[in-house]
Every structure is written in structure tokens, then in C-alpha cells.
Amino acid sequence: MNFFKRKFSFHEEDGEASLEDPSSTTIAMPAPPSAFSFQSIANKVSSTISAPTSPARSSESLAAALERSLQHDRSRGAPVMPPDAKVLLVIDNQAVDWSKYFRNPNEFPIRVEQADFPELDVICxxxxxxxxxxxxxxxxxxxYPQAAFVGPxxxxxxxxxxxxxxxxxxxxxxxxxxTSMIAFMDxxxxxxxxxxxxxxxxxxxxxxxxxxxxxxxxFHQPTTFPVVVSVNEGYQGIGKIKVNNSEELCDVEGMLQIMGKGDxxxxxxxxxxxxxxxxxxxxGNDVKTFLRRGISKNWKSNVGSSVLEQIPTNERHKQYIQAICDHVGRMSICSIDILVSKEGREYVHNVNDVIALFGESQEDDRRNASALLRAILAPPPRLPSRPSMERVAPRYRESRIQQNMQRAPSVEKRPVEIIEKKELKEQPSVTSQSSFADDTMGQLKRTFAGIFGDVS
Structure with missing residues (x-):
């Protein structure tokens, strides 16, 4: 009876009258979280069963609610991209979500589409x-992708x-x-x-x-055993088999003849x-070297247990990578696999143009690769804005007028200066002529005065 009373009193806030007597209610102390309580189970059941006089809370099934919740999580995890976002195709499986390395609100938007080769349909x-x-x-x-990247x-x-x-x-x-990609295909x-x-x-x-x-x-009989047979450029230890003698080589030969049929x-x-x-x-410009020691009895070092550590890069190995890049063309990602025998001799076993992730630096390597891709997709820098012709024309006219005004006085002053110089040159000759005439008249006056007396 108390169970139904609690259920009816649950809808009191919806306008239904409570049937529970306040004087008869007892306050129950909550059980500790770790204790098993039938009361908590009854409360959960009562919250899911509707009262006979009240409508059902929801008619949807649990599967529909779960699907709606998952869709909400997907929509919240995948932000809406603007129409002018750059599109990057990442060819890789779904083990790593590459889109999280391109979510930077302070930079231009990049939309990442991730799929593996079998999931792609290309029209070129x-x-x-x-x-x-x-x-x-x-x-x-x-x-329509604007750049592409092949994952590890x-x-x-x-x-x-x-x-x-x-x-x-x-x-x-x-x-x-x-050019480097074409070279690495063979x-x-x-x-x-x-x-x-x-x-x-x-x-x-x-x-x-x-x-x-x-x-x-x-097969042509090899000179020494054991040998390693690789089928179709065995990758990461797959498609490789160790052959210890001629009998095993014959067995492998028969298997390849049936499976391959010459192809x-x-x-x-x-x-x-x-x-x-x-x-x-x-x-990019970062070069790392990883040393791997197999501690299992398998002849493949990448199978079973192994010890991996990062060591400083030898300058000789940097020369190998630089020589490969110079030969095939520009390469931002390049790697080589080196086998070191028990005698200490080194053999370059493989060369790759695809990123490989090792050790604790995997996250840093992914970020470095994403930085290279971001640089490829970056829009070109904006050129400085040029002033419009309407603004240039008045400034050009004003400058021409100022230049003409500066030149005009200098042109007008030149004739004046020449005239003044000519007058200055002519003045000494005039004064000399007048002084010469005064001297002549004075001499004549004195001569006549001596002969005829003072005329005055």
C-alpha cells in the first residue's frame, strides 16, 4: 500500500492530489552507497511505472533513446564546417581519428575525410x-579533395x-x-x-x-641457405617466409606456382x-632513430616481444636519407630500415615514403605530419592592398602642380638676375664716360680763362 501511495504522491507537482497522510509518514535514512537495499530497487521501479490515473511518461523504446543519444554525441563531436573549408583526404583505417589534429579555431578550417583504399571510389x-x-x-x-595523405x-x-x-x-x-611517390611505387x-x-x-x-x-x-637455386622469400613486396613482416634448405624451397615454389600462376x-x-x-x-626537419631488440625466439623482430628505445641519430644514417631524397625528389617523410648483424655489419633492408609510428613519440609524429599538411593547405599570403585609381589621380595631380610651382619661380628669376647683372656691368662704363667729359670741360674753361679772363 505504501508503494502505491508513494507513486501517487510523485505526481503532486503535476496537479494530482497526494493520498499520503503527512502524520503517518516516516523518514527513512538513506542507505550507504555500497549497501544492498530493496528500498532503492523499489524506488527505481516506481520511477518507471506510471500510475493508473496518469499518462505514460514516454512511448519510445530503449533502442530509440540510445540511438538518439548516439546521434547527439556524433553531432556534437563533428563540428559544422563552413563551405569554404579546405578538404583533406586521409587514407587510413579508423584506429586513429586524424580530424582532431586539424581543429584549430585560430586558423583556416580544414575538413578531414578519412577512409581506407578499399572504401574509395575515384573518378579522375x-x-x-x-x-x-x-x-x-x-x-x-x-x-573534391584539395590534398591527400597516406597514413601508416x-x-x-x-x-x-x-x-x-x-x-x-x-x-x-x-x-x-x-616524382618521389612514383619512384617508391616500384x-x-x-x-x-x-x-x-x-x-x-x-x-x-x-x-x-x-x-x-x-x-x-x-626458383633458381640460391648459393647459400637460409634465405628469406618475400611475396609482392612483403610489408611489415607480412608475406615473408624463411627457407632453411632446398627441400623447403621446393615446397614454397609449388605453393607460389599454384597461387600466383605467373602473376x-x-x-x-x-x-x-x-x-x-x-x-x-x-x-619534416625532425629525424629520429629507434632501436628494436627482439626478445622472443621468432626470426622476425617485429613479431612477439621486443624492446624499443629511441637513440641519437648517426650522421651516416642522415646521409643515407639525404641521398635518397636528393635522388627521387623532395620528400618531407622518408624512412629506412637497417639490419645490424651479430658481427656489427649494417644492411639497409627497406626504404619507405609512408610514416611509421614507434614508441612514445607517436603523438608528436602525428602532430608533425599534420603541420606539414596544414602548410600545404594554407592559403597564399595576401598581397598589400593597392590604392584605387580615384585616390591616385588627385594625389598625382597635386604632386605635379607642386612640382610646377617649384619650377616656375626658378624660371622667372633667371632673366631678372641676368638683367641686373647686365645693368651692373653697364654702370661702370657710364660713370667713366661722364667723369671723362667733366675733366675735358674743366680744362677748356681754365684755358679760356687764362686767355680771355674769368668768363663768369
């Missing part, structure tokens, strides 16, 4: 590029190379130059070119020797017993 012309993103559970989005977790395949070529043909800017040919480079100290880049099969049919690209490299491996990465 000689002057423009249209991208459509088809992601599960979301409506298709069509836009993008899916690499033959399809990805085709999409990148179309973007390059449309003139979409990337962090690296187009790493086997690039490595052959890098072997011929001569460094300033007359040394060469110590690339690991390889045997390349562009269209694999069968598989295969590489064979000598196996290096590692002491540790190095990853040297350049992002």
Missing part, C-alpha cells in the same frame, strides 16, 4: 578528382597504387613530391638505382643483396642473424 579527369567514400553503416560521401595503417595493394597514380595525374598535392627498381649512388665520403648505401622475380615461375612478384634475400634493427625516420 585531367583537371579534377572526385572521390566517393562508401563505408558500412554510413551514407556515401562525395567530395593504410592497406597496401595493387589497387592502392592505381588510386595514387590517378591522384597524381589529377595534380592532388601530397606531403612528398609526385621499390625493386628504386633499390637498383640506390645501389649506384655515391655518398660525399665516396661510400655507398649498404643495401641488402636481393634476387628479384618480376613474374615468378620457378606473383617474388624477392629472395639472404637471412641475416640479427643483433638488433634500426628504424631511421624523417618527418
Amino acid at each position: 579527369t585531367e583537371n579534377s578528382l572526385t572521390v566517393e567514400i562508401n563505408q558500412p553503416g554510413r551514407d556515401p560521401r562525395t567530395f 595503417s593504410a592497406a597496401h595493394s595493387q589497387q592502392s597504387k592505381t588510386i595514387l597514380r590517378s591522384m597524381i595525374a589529377a595534380g592532388i598535392p601530397f606531403v612528398n613530391s609526385h 621499390k625493386n627498381n628504386l633499390k637498383k638505382q640506390l645501389r649506384k649512388l655515391v655518398l660525399p665520403d665516396s661510400s655507398r648505401i649498404p643495401l641488402l643483396p636481393t634476387i628479384h622475380y618480376p613474374h615468378f615461375h620457378r 606473383t612478384e617474388v624477392q629472395v634475400e639472404p637471412f641475416v642473424e640479427l643483433k638488433y634493427d634500426l628504424h631511421v625516420q624523417k618527418i
